[in-house]
Amino acid sequence: MQWIEVNVSVTHEAVEAVADMLTSIGSKGVAIEDPQLINDLRNSGTWELCDIPEQENTEVVTVSAYYADDEKLEKRLAEIDEQLALIEERIGKYRFGNTRFRKVSEQDWANEWKQYFHVTHVGKSLVIKPSWEEYAPKEGEHVIEIDPGMAFGTGTHHTTNMMMERLEKVITPDSTVFDVGTGSGILAIAAAMLGAKSVKAVDIDGVAVRVAKENVADNGLSEQIEVREGDLLHGTEGKADVIIANIIADIVIMLLQDIPQKLNDNGVLLASGIIEERMPDVEAAAQAQGLYVDAVDHRGGWVVMQMKKKK
Structure with a gap:
């Protein structure tokens, strides 16, 4: 193409x-x-x-x-x-x-991509490895092999890095995860490698869906991760313990109206792709949907917002 x-x-x-x-x-x-x-x-x-x-x-x-x-x-x-x-x-x-x-x-x-994308360490245990480079993992490391192709997501951007660091803190062996706007599938793969029981990854772009499926298969995670084409959460059934949305502020705001029905009562929404100046807009939209901001990470002018349902 x-x-x-x-x-x-x-x-x-x-x-x-x-x-x-x-x-x-x-x-x-x-x-x-x-x-x-x-x-x-x-x-x-x-x-x-x-x-x-x-x-x-x-x-x-x-x-x-x-x-x-x-x-x-x-x-x-x-x-x-x-x-x-x-x-x-x-x-x-x-x-x-x-x-x-x-x-x-x-x-x-x-x-x-190959000129700029190299082995990258994220958080305590995650390693992102391009498919064309060699890497010998150390004990306890989770190595994610990614070939982004035409999809967005190598893990080198501040927003993706911060999301992966947050996933290390919130994923448990019982976690069910929805990844909205999965791109290359990197966050879905990270969630599964960190121990999530099941992950549903959705993207509106057919090319991203194809690339994400290939990356999931290359990492041996096809049984844990289901990738499908869909608009925001419309490609998912049921509820999740963790919902990931690394997109942009305006799309996050659109997504928020569906979160209360798709997030388990003690669940967590991780939203990024948000510049610092738009954080008040996202927080106001979250409050209108009965959500509150539990934690915020800042890096390079971008934020990751962790949200939960109000009790």
Whole structure:
């Protein structure tokens, strides 16, 4: 399948607005190339990933998103132009040059991931390993082998990292889990490896469902994890002890109306993909549905919100 990569070069203050807009129009995720972040990492004393030189032009941040080259593409590209103009009306001039486009094949996408995705340790026991790299696990480690392909989710983003760390704290051997917007299936796999009894993983995107099923099978978890296509919780039956939603704030808010009926009384909702500025909106929507925020983790401008039912 052919895909269209949309690149928008913006100022720092416009990054979140443009990223949220591109996601809302149908991209499963965005790539943000921030030269200032690279310099911050280089100067932090922990830089050991690769030999990337000091970045000179730190004012320009590139936000990229991907859309299938199908019958919906023309409408989506027109909507992007309209929304970019509206953002400019709100915050003033923020773009550097015109929006750029290029065609990307599924094979190209898979190969590009390999430049940036390496073995990553998360929390106390989880290890994320690309399918093309070797790793000898230490005692007590759970190694998740992932090939993201065209699906969103390598585990390297702050939101996914924090969600996995939270899963280490809430998963028990009796846990039943719903993973909403599973992407590559990485969080569903983490939940199962941490001991969850059963996991139902749902995504609205057929490509993500295919990739997640492949990753689940490659990790030997097809009996514990069921992956299916569905819109939010509409692809699940019954109730869960833990519901995972690593999406975006607006979709989390939509999801909240169904949580009281789908979450067991002592269950936990873990919601992420939420920028810090949107946390009050999500909390207000949760309270309106009889939920309260039990814990919040912050990292890199993002949050994970742990919620429970009010008693």
